[in-house]
Structure formats: C-alpha cells, structure tokens
Amino acid sequence: MGFLEVKDLKVHFPIKGGIFGRTVDHVKAVDGVSFTLEKGKTYGLVGESGSGKSTTGRAIIGLNKITSGNVTFEGNDITANNRSRASFRKDIQMIFQDPYSSLNPKKRVIDLVAEPLRNFEKLSRKEERIRVQELLELVGLSPESILKYPHEFSGGQRQRIGIARAVALKPKLIIADEPVSALDVSVQAQVLNFMQEIQNELDLTYLFISHDLGVIKHMCDHIGIMYKGRFVEEGTANEIFESPQHIYTKRLVAAIPEIDPHKREELKKFRLEVNTEYEQAYNDYFDEEGLAYGLKPISDTHLVALPEKG
Amino acid sequence: MAEKLLEIKNLKTSFRIRDEYHAAVDDVTLTVNKNEVLAIVGESGCGKSALAFSIMGLHTRAKIEGNILFKGEDIANVAPSKLNKLRGKNMGMIFQDPLTALNPLMKIGDQIGEAILLHNNTLSKSQRREKVVNLLQKVGIPRPEHVFEQYPHELSGGMRQRVVIATAIANEPELLIADEPTTALDVTIQSQILDLIKDLKDDMDSGIVLITHDLGVVAEMADRVAVMYAGQIVEVGDVLTLFEEPLHPYTRSLFNSIPNAHGTQDKLHVIQGIVPALQNLPRSGCRFAPRIPWIDEAAHEEQPILHEVKPGHFVRCTCYKHFKFPEETKEEQHHGVS
Ligand SMILES: Nc1ncnc2c1ncn2[C@@H]1O[C@H](COP(=O)(O)OP(=O)(O)O)[C@@H](O)[C@H]1O
Ligand SMILES: Nc1ncnc2c1ncn2[C@@H]1O[C@H](COP(=O)(O)OP(=O)(O)O)[C@@H](O)[C@H]1O
Ligand code: SF4
Ligand SMILES: [Mg+2]
Ligand SMILES: [Mg+2]
Numbered sequence: 139m140g141f142l143e144v145k146d147l148k149v150h151f152p153i154k155g156g157i158f159g160r161t162v163d164h165v166k167a168v169d170g171v172s173f174t175l176e177k178g179k180t181y182g183l184v185g186e187s188g189s190g191k192s193t194t195g196r197a198i199i200g201l202n203k204i205t206s207g208n209v210t211f212e213g214n215d216i217t218a219n220n221r222s223r224a225s226f227r228k229d230i231q232m233i234f235q236d237p238y239s240s241l242n243p244k245k246r247v248i249d250l251v252a253e254p255l256r257n258f259e260k261l262s263r264k265e266e267r268i269r270v271q272e273l274l275e276l277v278g279l280s281p282e283s284i285l286k287y288p289h290e291f292s293g294g295q296r297q298r299i300g301i302a303r304a305v306a307l308k309p310k311l312i313i314a315d316e317p318v319s320a321l322d323v324s325v326q327a328q329v330l331n332f333m334q335e336i337q338n339e340l341d342l343t344y345l346f347i348s349h350d351l352g353v354i355k356h357m358c359d360h361i362g363i364m365y366k367g368r369f370v371e372e373g374t375a376n377e378i379f380e381s382p383q384h385i386y387t388k389r390l391v392a393a394i395p396e397i398d399p400h401k402r403e404e405l406k407k408f409r410l411e412v413n414t415e416y417e418q419a420y421n422d423y424f425d426e427e428g429l430a431y432g433l434k435p436i437s438d439t440h441l442v443a444l445p446e447k448g
Numbered sequence: 449m450a451e452k453l454l455e456i457k458n459l460k461t462s463f464r465i466r467d468e469y470h471a472a473v474d475d476v477t478l479t480v481n482k483n484e485v486l487a488i489v490g491e492s493g494c495g496k497s498a499l500a501f502s503i504m505g506l507h508t509r510a511k512i513e514g515n516i517l518f519k520g521e522d523i524a525n526v527a528p529s530k531l532n533k534l535r536g537k538n539m540g541m542i543f544q545d546p547l548t549a550l551n552p553l554m555k556i557g558d559q560i561g562e563a564i565l566l567h568n569n570t571l572s573k574s575q576r577r578e579k580v581v582n583l584l585q586k587v588g589i590p591r592p593e594h595v596f597e598q599y600p601h602e603l604s605g606g607m608r609q610r611v612v613i614a615t616a617i618a619n620e621p622e623l624l625i626a627d628e629p630t631t632a633l634d635v636t637i638q639s640q641i642l643d644l645i646k647d648l649k650d651d652m653d654s655g656i657v658l659i660t661h662d663l664g665v666v667a668e669m670a671d672r673v674a675v676m677y678a679g680q681i682v683e684v685g686d687v688l689t690l691f692e693e694p695l696h697p698y699t700r701s702l703f704n705s706i707p708n709a710h711g712t713q714d715k716l717h718v719i720q721g722i723v724p725a726l727q728n729l730p731r732s733g734c735r736f737a738p739r740i741p742w743i744d745e746a747a748h749e750e751q752p753i754l755h756e757v758k759p760g761h762f763v764r765c766t767c768y769k770h771f772k773f774p775e776e777t778k779e780e781q782h783h784g785v786s
Pocket of ligand 4: 191192193
C-alpha cells in the first residue's frame with residue numbers, strides 16, 4: 139500500500155451557458171490520473187500551463203471537488219468527503235505559488251503562523267508564542283519577526299512564512315504548487331535547500347508541482363508528466379530525463395536549454411529530429427480529441443501512454 | 449571587424465527618491481554589435497530593466513547621464529519626438545510583462561497594424577492586414593485570422609507574449625531589446641520564441657540585448673555576456689569564456705545557485721542577503737562585499753574598477769584571485785591544505 143494513492147482521478151468543471159445558466163459542457167481539467175506517493179520522497183508533477191497540475195493538487199487536499207476516482211491516504215479513503223476529514227487536514231498541507239497574495243496582508247506573522255495551530259490545538263498564549271517562534275527559527279527567520287506584517291518581508295522570506303504555516307501542524311505530506319516560480323534565483327536556491335532540509339528533519343513527503351524542469355530534476359525522485367488532464371509518462375527522474383519514451387516528453391526534455399554553450403549545434407539538430415518525430419507520430423500517440431492513451435508499464439517504475447495497437 | 453550598432457558610454461540612470469537622485473544604472477559602458485546577442489544577467493533589482501528602458505528612451509522622470517550612441521548618433525537625451533521615430537522602426541523592445549506593452553482596448557490585429565503604419569505608410573490596408581497575419585503566424589499563434597480580432601484579455605499569458613514579440617519584430621528592427629522575454633513561459637514555447645529571436649539576428653543582422661536570469665538561455669543564445677550587480681557591470685566576456693572561467697565572485701555565485709536539468713548539484717549555493725534598495729546601495733568600495741562576509745575585509749579593493757584580464761574579458765576588481773566559497777574553504781581545512 140502506498141502512502142498516498144490517487145486512482146483514476148477526474149475533476150471536470152462545468153461550463154455554464156445560455157440564458158438559464160445551464161451546464162453546456164465540461165472542462166476536463168483532470169481526466170483520469172493515477173499515481174502513488176512514497177513516504178519521505180518527492181513526487182514531481184510537470185506539464186505546461188493548463189495541463190491540470192494545480193487542479194490535481196487542489197483536489198487531493200479537498201479544494202476542488204472530485205468528479206470521480208479516489209484518493210487514499212495511509213490506507214484511508216479521503217475522497218469520501220467530510221468523514222475523517224479533520225484528521226487528514228492536519229496531515230496534508232499546501233504551499234502556494236505566490237508569496238505575495240497567499241498571505242493575508244492585514245495579519246501579523248504570529249497570527250498567520252498560529253492560525254492552523256488555533257484550528258487544531260488548544261494552546262495557551264504563551265505556548266502558542268513559543269511554538270511560532272520555534273517555527274520561525276526552523277525556517278530561518280528571527281523570532282522578533284512575529285510582530286511584523288507580510289509586506290515587511292522579501293519574497294523569499296514570505297515564502298518561508300508560508301512554509302512555517304504549512305509545517306506548523308507537523309504534516310506528513312506537503313503539496314507545493316510552484317513554490318519557487320515567483321522567486322528570484324538566489325531566493326529560489328534558499329527555499330529549495332530549505333525544503334530539502336526540513337524534508338529530512340520532519341520525514342516529509344512532497345508532491346512538487348512545477349513547470350520548471352530544472353527545479354523538478356533537482357528536487358524529485360519520481361515524476362509524472364501531464365498533458366491535457368492526463369499522464370503521458372511517469373518514471374524516476376533518471377528515466378524521464380535520460381530516456382523519455384513518449385513523444386510529448388521527448389519534445390519537452392529536448393526543449394530545455396543546456397547550460398553548456400558548446401552544445402548549441404548538437405542540441406539544435408536534436409530538437410529538429412525530435413520535433414519531426416513529434417509531428418509525424420502525433421496521430422499515433424494521441425486520440426481523435428488529442429488526448430493521451432492509458433499508461434502502460436515498460437519497467438517496474440517507468441510507465442508510458444503508448445499508442446493503442448489498432 | 450564587428451560593426452558597432454549600439455555604444456553605451458558611462459551611462460548613469462538615476463531616480464529621484466525623497467529629493468535625492470540615486471543611480472540604478474551606475475557608470476555602465478557596453479557595446480552591442482550587429483548580428484550579435486549580448487546577454488545581461490543578474491538578480492532582480494540589479495538595474496537590468498532600468499538599463500533597457502534608458503536605451504529605449506522610456507524613462508519619464510529619470511536623470512540620464514553619459515552617452516548612448518545608436519549607429520553613431522547620441523540618443524541619450526534626444527527629444528521624444530525624434531526618439532519615437534527610431535523606436536519601433538530601428539529599435540524594438542519585448543517587455544517582461546506583456547500587459548504593459550498592450551493596449552487593452554484595441555484589437556490585437558489593429559495594435560500590430562498601427563506599429564507597422566507608424567513607420568511604413570506605403571502599404572494598403574489589406575496589405576497591412578496580410579502582413580499582420582503573417583507575423584502572428586510566424587510567432588506561432590494558431591488561427592491568426594481569429595486572434596487578429598481578439599482583445600489582449602482574451603489571450604493566455606503565452607499568447608500575449610507572442611503578440612508583443614510580433615509587434616517588436618514587425619518592422620524588423622536593427623536593435624531588439626528583450627527583457628526576460630520567456631521567463632513566464634513553458635519550455636517548448638520558450639524554445640520557439642528564442643528561435644524567432646535568432647532568426648531576426650541571422651536574417652536581418654540585428655543586434656539583440658537579451659536580459660534573462662536563465663543561464664541555460666544565455667548558454668544557447670548569447671555571443672557575449674554582461675553580468676550586472678547593483679547597477680554596475682561586474683564582468684563581461686564572450687559566452688564561452690564566461691561559462692568556462694567565470695571569475696567574479698558574483699558571477700560564480702549565480703552559476704552555483706541555479707538548478708539545471710542537466711546539472712547534478714546536491715545543494716544549491718545561496719547568495720547571502722539581498723540586492724539592497726537604491727537608497728541603501730553602498731556607493732563606495734565593493735558593492736558585493738556585504739554578501740560574501742566570509743571574505744577578509746582587507747582582500748577587497750577600495751574602489752573596484754573593471755580590469756581587462758584577457759582580450760574582451762573584463763572583471764571588476766581583483767578579488768577573484770582569492771575568492772572561495774565557504775564550502776571550498778571548509779573542504780580544504782578538512783584535507784589539511786593550506
Ligand atoms: N475553478 C475552475 N473552473 C473552471 N475551470 C478551471 C478551474 N480551475 C482550473 N480550470 C481549468 O482547468 C484546466 C487546468 O488548470 P490547472 O489545474 O490550473 O492547470 P496547471 O496548474 O497545470 O496550469 C485549465 O484549462 C483551467 O482553465
Ligand atoms: N521608476 C523608478 N523609480 C525609482 N526606483 C526605481 C524605478 N525603476 C527602478 N527602480 C529601482 O532601481 C533598481 C533597479 O531596478 P530594475 O532595473 O527594475 O532591476 P532589474 O530589471 O534588474 O530587476 C531597483 O532598486 C528598483 O527598485
Ligand atoms: S575584492 Fe573586489 S570585487 Fe571583489 S568582492 Fe572584494 S572588492 Fe568586490
Ligand atoms: Mg498551476
Ligand atoms: Mg527587470
């Protein structure tokens with residue numbers, strides 16, 4: 139049994155239309171994805187914008203309604219809404235992309251970080267203050283920060299306040315949705331290092347969502363590639379980056395700029411080949427609606443949405 | 449011999465903050481040749497956009513000192529009316545945020561059409577339309593005829609950025625300034641857009657100033673690289689030299705802080721502290737010194753200047769000779785190396 143299992147998850151949003159506001163169609167934001175997170179590991183969810191990454195993350199934590207499928211956390215079905223919700227709400231937390239808008243600007247740091255504690259634990263004022271100061275120390279902010287407001291911090295510091303909030307209840311799983319995409323390079327390094335440190339310290343599992351493949355490769359053990367609400371490929375970081383099998387993944391990986399100026403020509407040629415293959419094989423790899431087929435295993439860890447034989 | 453297109457000499461761009469001017473671009477000297485991509489890298493707040501805006505003459509309230517020669521003519525402080533002529537025809541700019549560049553109330557097709565009309569009124573309306581549709585197609589916009597009739601808010605971020613690029617290259621400018629043109633885009637789209645910029649350079653011999661913090665993009669695109677910190681150029685050199693032997697501590701710190709899909713770092717280097725706000729910038733001594741506090745004070749120069757260490761490779765100051773990361777220092781102590 140996996141730590142977190144997502145089975146055939148679908149999240150369809152209704153499109154309303156006409157004068158009666160009836161549902162005329164659906165956006166199939168997530169359209170049948172299955173994957174398993176291992177405890178203490180980092181699972182990366184990659185894909186271009188609009189491919190359904192955030193919706194997947196939000197559905198797991200209950201921020202988006204699940205259309206069908208299920209999510210099992212440590213053996214408990216957490217799709218069955220309301221039931222045992224409170225207990226897992228403590229265990230699963232989320233970090234958001236934008237450290238500017240995800241913190242309430244009118245609240246002081248102490249209230250921001252203590253908020254989850256107040257919801258779940260009965261602490262005295264003094265205990266609460268100590269806990270918040272410990273958390274701030276953990277994320278590398280001075281204990282005196284507790285009386286400040288979010289605007290008094292830099293972007294990286296704000297993201298760390300967000301992380302302090304997320305780890306306040308000692309969660310087991312953190313869903314990090316583009317946690318460093320809005321940050322400057324040096325700050326990004328700081329937050330990524332920090333996330334790795336607390337992962338070891340607190341034995342955390344991450345679902346790490348990003349469109350930045352450099353960041354994904356740096357952080358993740360396993361990776362799922364999403365396209366139009368479905369998975370096109372899943373494997374270890376090594377399998378995805380060194381031997382991608384689906385034409386979509388191949389094209390994605392080939393598009394990453396190499397940090398070696400000597401490789402320009404080689405890469406240009408390679409991209410041309412990959413793009414040609416992509417165009418030629420497109421109709422084999424995607425159905426009439428341009429959607430990927432189901433995943434088929436090609437090794438214990440590597441799964442690919444290979445063409446249906448027909 | 450490379451033909452000079454743009455020469456920036458001792459440029460100083462200052463903003464007024466509480467009755468005092470503070471330089472965001474401080475004594476920058478740079479050249480861009482025809483058929484060349486000059487990349488400018490640095491963290492946010494280092495003055496890259498302020499530099500780009502100075503070249504384009506887009507600052508409304510800044511004090512600009514020094515010279516900006518475009519094909520030999522000084523445009524640093526020319527009248528806006530004259531600059532308007534140059535802009536758009538001979539110079540194009542891609543902005544970091546596509547929304548600042550687009551008029552929300554105007555159809556996409558009309559915006560690009562207008563940019564063309566401003567510099568070329570020999571085309572008939574239908575010829576102009578055809579040209580716009582071609583441009584939209586060129587920047588990879590599906591169904592260009594349809595997008596022609598749409599408004600900016602109806603497009604996704606990636607599509608808007610392509611429209612901005614189409615506008616910037618509409619008149620085949622001799623100089624293109626691209627300010628983080630692909631930062632918010634997915635890699636496959638990024639790759640298409642970088643190809644377009646390369647085409648402009650190859651087909652038109654244009655000079656390109658490419659501002660980015662993505663070192664992969666630099667490695668793929670640049671002929672030369674300038675590293676900017678706190679308003680100053682701290683290192684300039686050709687791309688191979690800079691990637692093989694980066695010298696300035698800031699350049700090396702940047703290189704070590706970025707995760708790369710082809711790299712294998714375990715732990716990223718964190719540059720301590722932040723880029724100071726303009727009014728807090730140290731104006732004497734080394735501006736980067738506060739961010740490498742483990743380096744002995746005495747090692748820094750009083751007034752670091754750019755030295756040419758190899759033909760075409762300039763480094764501000766000499767500290768690089770002694771510079772080490774704390775990790776390296778620790779390791780040496782560990783192995784008992786003196
Ligand atoms: N609340 C919503 N209502 C309707 N459509 C939505 C909603 N949230 C997301 N979508 C749509 O679902 C698709 C997937 O979005 P998202 O999960 O945000 O993608 P990603 O995070 O990969 O960029 C997109 O087409 C998006 O417009
Ligand atoms: N119009 C302005 N007025 C005052 N300060 C400004 C203005 N534009 C930029 N600055 C300041 O100048 C410095 C450089 O900014 P910018 O050129 O935008 O940096 P970059 O593009 O490298 O991120 C920053 O400290 C910024 O706050
Ligand atoms: S010695 Fe020089 S450039 Fe180097 S960090 Fe110091 S003064 Fe700066
Ligand atoms: Mg998202
Ligand atoms: Mg900028």
